[in-house]
Amino acid sequence: MISGIITTLLLLLFVGLWAWAWQPRLRSSFEATARLAVEDGVPAGEQITGNQGRKDA
Numbered sequence: 001m002i003s004g005i006i007t008t009l010l011l012l013l014f015v016g017l018w019a020w021a022w023q024p025r026l027r028s029s030f031e032a033t034a035r036l037a038v039e040d041g042v043p044a045g046e047q048i049t050g051n052q053g054r055k056d057a
Helices: 002-021 024-035
Strands: none
Touching (some): 002 024
16 A cells, blocks of 8 residues: 555656656756766867966966
8 A cells, every 4th residue: 555655656756857857948958958068168179288278387
């Protein structure tokens, strides 16, 4: 009996989180967060070499 209640609550929690994550108003925030892994703050076509870009040099 108790395991059925826990399973139902966990299923409802999962569905609620899934519905929240797929809200259209959150899409731009999630996309910006996903791009953080590949963006390093250096504009495209430029590379930091040697002491270039270091503040203490």
